[in-house]
């Protein structure tokens with residue numbers, strides 16, 4: 296039997312920022328597997344060198360897409376922070392309840408390749424939502440709509456809801 300993938304279970308968040316929010320949730324879910332790849336190893340949750348490399352890359356690519364490099368880097372910085380919220384939360388959960396800890400350890404190199412693909416999708420969606428993300432009240436309403444609907448349609452637990460708020464905090 297094949298493993299259940301994110302796309303099998305993912306819902307669709309509402310509104311103009313729904314598709315972007317779906318990708319953000321998908322990236323948070325990858326964070327679960329990052330945690331599983333690191334838990335019980337000496338790999339730290341924080342990898343500043345990898346983060347720097349990702350942010351440098353998105354700055355360059357943002358410029359080429361006509362996106363503001365600093366705003367784009369801030370968005371990806373939030374994605375990284377949110378992933379670490381998930382990772383820390385799961386480490387705490389698995390330490391307190393070892394019976395819930397993962398029994399297989401996915402390969403971090405493969406997961407990072409998936410994250411790189413998600414970066415491309417996220418950049419495309421940021422470009423597609425550039426007008427909707429003009430700072431102001433309409434954008435903030437769209438963010439709330441996407442966020443609250445994602446909580447429900449993706450059945451997010453408290454930890455992932457918190458991480459989603461972090462991930463969407465500087466969209467407008």
Ligand SMILES: C=C(O[C@@H]1C=C(C(=O)O)C=C[C@H]1O)C(=O)O
Nearest residue numbers: 329340341342345346374375378
């Ligand atoms: C996801 C990882 O964990 C952390 C989060 C990162 C991210 O979300 O891109 C990058 C490096 C780490 O600080 C990872 O190590 O790849």
